[in-house]
Amino acid sequence: MNYNFLKLLIEGLNNNKGWLKTWENVNPKKHYDIIVIGGGGHGLATAFYLASEYKEMNVAVLERGDIGLGNVGRNTTIIRSNYLLKENIPFYEFSLKLWEGLEKSLNYNAMVSQRGVLNIFHSDYQRDAYTRRGNSMILNGADAELLNVDEIKRMYPFFDYDNARFPVKGGLLQRRGGTVRHDAVAWGYAHAANKLGVDIIQNCEVINFRIKKNKVEGVDTSKGYISCKKVGCAVAGSSSILLSKLNMQLPIESHVLQAFVSESLKPVISGVVTFGAGHFYISQSNKGGLVFGGDIDGYNSYAQRGNLATLEDVCESGMALMPMLGNCRLLRTWGGTMDMSMDGSPIIDKIHIKNIFLNAGWCYGGFKATPASGWCFAHLISTGKPHKLISDFTLNRFYDGSIIDEKGQGAQPNLH
Amino acid sequence: MYIEHPLLGSRSIDEFIYYGDASLLKRPVFNQNKILEKFHKYLYLRKNPNGIHSELWFHLYGDRSWLIVERDTKTHEIRNVILANKELG
Ligand SMILES: Cc1cc2nc3c(=O)[nH]c(=O)nc-3n(C[C@H](O)[C@H](O)[C@H](O)COP(=O)(O)OP(=O)(O)OC[C@H]3O[C@@H](n4cnc5c(N)ncnc54)[C@H](O)[C@@H]3O)c2cc1C
Numbered sequence: 001m002n003y004n005f006l007k008l009l010i011e012g013l014n015n016n017k018g019w020l021k022t023w024e025n026v027n028p029k030k031h032y033d034i035i036v037i038g039g040g041g042h043g044l045a046t047a048f049y050l051a052s053e054y055k056e057m058n059v060a061v062l063e064r065g066d067i068g069l070g071n072v073g074r075n076t077t078i079i080r081s082n083y084l085l086k087e088n089i090p091f092y093e094f095s096l097k098l099w100e101g102l103e104k105s106l107n108y109n110a111m112v113s114q115r116g117v118l119n120i121f122h123s124d125y126q127r128d129a130y131t132r133r134g135n136s137m138i139l140n141g142a143d144a145e146l147l148n149v150d151e152i153k154r155m156y157p158f159f160d161y162d163n164a165r166f167p168v169k170g171g172l173l174q175r176r177g178g179t180v181r182h183d184a185v186a187w188g189y190a191h192a193a194n195k196l197g198v199d200i201i202q203n204c205e206v207i208n209f210r211i212k213k214n215k216v217e218g219v220d221t222s223k224g225y226i227s228c229k230k231v232g233c234a235v236a237g238s239s240s241i242l243l244s245k246l247n248m249q250l251p252i253e254s255h256v257l258q259a260f261v262s263e264s265l266k267p268v269i270s271g272v273v274t275f276g277a278g279h280f281y282i283s284q285s286n287k288g289g290l291v292f293g294g295d296i297d298g299y300n301s302y303a304q305r306g307n308l309a310t311l312e313d314v315c316e317s318g319m320a321l322m323p324m325l326g327n328c329r330l331l332r333t334w335g336g337t338m339d340m341s342m343d344g345s346p347i348i349d350k351i352h353i354k355n356i357f358l359n360a361g362w363c364y365g366g367f368k369a370t371p372a373s374g375w376c377f378a379h380l381i382s383t384g385k386p387h388k389l390i391s392d393f394t395l396n397r398f399y400d401g402s403i404i405d406e407k408g409q410g411a412q413p414n415l416h
Numbered sequence: 417m418y419i420e421h422p423l424l425g426s427r428s429i430d431e432f433i434y435y436g437d438a439s440l441l442k443r444p445v446f447n448q449n450k451i452l453e454k455f456h457k458y459l460y461l462r463k464n465p466n467g468i469h470s471e472l473w474f475h476l477y478g479d480r481s482w483l484i485v486e487r488d489t490k491t492h493e494i495r496n497v498i499l500a501n502k503e504l505g
Contacts, residue, residue, distance in 0.1 A: 240464035251460040253436065254489070299434040300489045302466045307417050307492075309430035342460045398460040399452070411459050414434055 003107055022187055023194035028201050028226050032060045034381060035219060035228040037206045037242065038235035039063025041072035041182075041367060042359055044189035044200075045374020046232055046381070048106070051196035053375065054382035059198045061190075062221060064205035068186035071236050072367065074304075074336035076259050076293050078272050078283065079368040080117045080177035081142045084133050087392040087404045088345060089140035094389055095372030096142070096176060102371060107195075108188030110180050111286065116271035117177030118152070120159070120321070122166045126276050130172040137174070145173045156273065160323055166277035179272060179283055185370060208245050215354050230355045232381045234373075237302070237337030239360035246353060250360065251342040251398045253413040256335045257296045257364045258306040260314065262328045264288035278317030289331060292318060296338060296364060298414040306335040338364050343397075344416030345404035348377055348390045357381050358395070363416055419473060419485060420497050427478060435472040437462035438484045441504060466490055472500060 001020040011018055034050060036043045039061050050056040061067075079099050081092035099112050121130050127146075134144035148170050149161065161168045190200050205222040209231070218227035235242050237254045265288050274281040282292040294314035297306045311333065318325045341347060341361030346369065348359050359377045362369060376387040386394075397403050409415040417429045439462065444454040463469065467490055473483045482500035487493065 238466075241466050249457075249461040250464070253462065253464050254466075299429075299487075300436070300464060300469050300471065301492065302489050303492055307429060309417075309428060312430075399456045413436070 003109070023190045023200050025202060026199050028060060028062070028204060028221070028223055029199065031058075031227045032199070033058040033228065034060075034230045034232065035226065036061045036232045036234060037219070038070070038233065038238075039067035039186070039190070039200065039202065040070040040234065040236055041185050041189070041370035042236070042362070042373045042377065043232075043234040044186055044193060045370050046234055046359070046377045047198045047200075047374075048189045048193040048196070049375045049378035050382060051193055051198050052105075054378050056378075056382055057197055059193075060226070061193070061198060061200050062204045062206055062219070062226075063200070063202050064222070066202050067190055067200060068183050071336040071338070072186045072370070073183050074259065074334060075182055075364075075367040076281070076283070076291050077179040077182045077367065078117065078177070078281065079112075079180055080174055080272075081368075082117065082119065082133065082137055082144065082172065082174045082177065084136050084406050085404055086136075086140060088406065089137060089142060091372055091376070091389045092368065093140060093142045094375075095369050098371035098375065099180060099368075100176075102188070106188040106192040108184065108191050110184040110188045112178070112180045114176050114178040115283070116173055116175045117274070118147070118155070118271055119172045119274045119276060120152070121169050121171060121276045123169065127169055134172050143174055143176050145175065147171045147173050155270065158268075158322055158324055160321060163320060166320055177272065180367075181286075182367060185367075189374070206242065209353075209356070211246070211353060214352070216356050230357070230381055232357045232359060232377060234359040234377065236360065236362060236366065237339050239339050239358070243351075243358070246351070246356070248351065251347075251395070252361050253300050253340050254302055255296045255298065255338045255340045255414060256301040256303060256306045257293065257338050258310055258314075258333055258335045259291065259293045260311070260330055261285070261332045262290040263331050265290065265328065273321075275317055275321040278313075278320065280314060280317035280321060282318065290325075290328065296340070296414060297335075302337050304335050304337055306333075338362070340413035340416060342411045342413055343403040343405040344407060344409065344413075346373070346393050347395055348373065348380060348393045349386070349395045350380070351395065417492055417494070419483065419494060421475065421478070421481075421483065422497060422499055423481070424475075424479060427475070431475060431477040433474040433476045435474055438470040438472050438500075438503075439463065440472060441500065468495065
């Protein structure tokens with residue numbers, strides 16, 4: 001089905017009776033050329049680019065639950081490319097460019113909204129650090145602007161500018177950053193991939209791999225055995241569990257990250273804002289709820305729910321930046337299982353089994369990466385060679401020491 | 417989440433710092449064979465089970481002792497807590 005203005009008009013007059021399914025729910029065939037495990041953003045995007053860019057015509061996505069119920073539907077929807085290291089920025093900038101044209105290429109409204117991402121700083125040291133980051137972004141083709149306090153006051157008059165401990169000294173703004181409706185990303189990729197012939201198979205958990213002579217021949221699933229020529233694993237927080245079937249231990253810990261949404265308010269926060277003196281970020285959804293979050297809880301977890309200590313910490317940070325938040329009621333909280341890598345950067349690579357490929361380690365920043373990750377992973381699966389944008393995202397970097405550690409925290413996943 | 421501290425009783429997790437897989441206590445000794453492989457595994461390839469996990473917690477805002485906590489990562493239920501220096505002997 002094609003979504004367009006005329007269709008919208010006709011359906012409006014027709015009581016919305018003529019809409020077809022966004023994608024077809026099918027049972028698995030016996031064989032696929034390529035199986036992508038995981039119907040999150042990355043798996044669905046991979047399938048779409050496999051079909052659209054790499055002309056793979058026999059592809060399936062296997063999702064153990066319903067698509068979009070993993071992290072792709074749990075995140076705080078921020079997209080940006082304000083990274084520091086040269087291994088990262090070009091990749092995230094490519095992703096941002098894909099977001100800019102996404103709705104057209106998917107024929108789906110994902111509410112991509114480039115409302116600007118502002119990182120506030122509170123000290124001279126932080127100004128230097130953000131200036132450096134901004135320069136690094138500009139050198140690598142992203143956009144960045146350093147704002148002074150007056151410029152920020154015009155945008156957000158309600159910050160606690162003269163806070164004795166954390167005075168606002170300025171901010172780094174990426175105007176092209178913003179938010180995207182996260183569920184619509186899963187649905188949009190499913191819609192577009194399905195239209196190109198990709199089977200989206202829900203409630204189909206991959207239980208094991210069948211390996212012969214160091215090659216995968218197929219996968220055992222809750223819907224039976226499916227043979228295939230290649231497998232791509234994109235299961236985010238479940239990567240360690242899935243790859244343990246191949247006796248692999250990954251440089252990844254699974255942690256819980258929580259998100260918080262307030263009651264609906266009139267428009268008050270126009271863009272995305274991050275607090276520099278603690279870990280806190282906030283934006284306002286189109287429905288009016290303030291969407292915010294902070295640090296991961298900090299311990300290994302698959303529970304998809306967190307603890308109150310983190311909630312308290314996040315709210316305290318929020319209040320330090322904008323005291324008016326204290327008048328607002330919290331409506332909902334939830335958690336997602338993050339695949340925290342040991343250096344805070346992702347892995348898109350081959351593994352020791354020839355025709356199985358790995359996409360993991362997205363930490364809490366994998367939503368913004370969805371389009372580029374899908375594109376580059378599709379490239380790797382289809383051609384067998386790494387796309388140049390991900391040539392540093394290797395598994396081996398932990399062994400040979402070429403880690404990509406944005407924060408310089410070392411092998412401590414809960415600090416990235 | 418509350419941790420049953422062997423000396424201090426039930427303490428909230430916000431008094432603690434989490435360090436990770438308790439096998440971090442077993443640091444490889446230098447000048448062994450294949451030492452690079454061993455350190456790579458020690459530092460980067462930690463256990464990440466969906467179930468019972470044995471892990472190190474540091475009581476930073478308390479008595480500064482290191483604890484080994486056995487916890488279910490699926491439910492956050494804590495099974496057992498001991499002082500890490502007991503384990504090291
Ligand atoms: C609270 C929160 C806030 C976040 N905020 C941001 C943000 O603002 N910006 C940003 O860039 N990122 C953010 N992230 C991170 C981002 O959401 C993730 O990095 C990203 O969504 C992970 O990729 P995915 O969409 O493919 O994962 P998922 O949607 O989790 O997809 C993985 C899928 O694999 C399936 N699966 C697992 N095992 C199997 C199996 N054996 N067989 C079949 N299927 C299986 C799962 O059911 C799941 O649907 C946030 C995450 C959370 C939890």
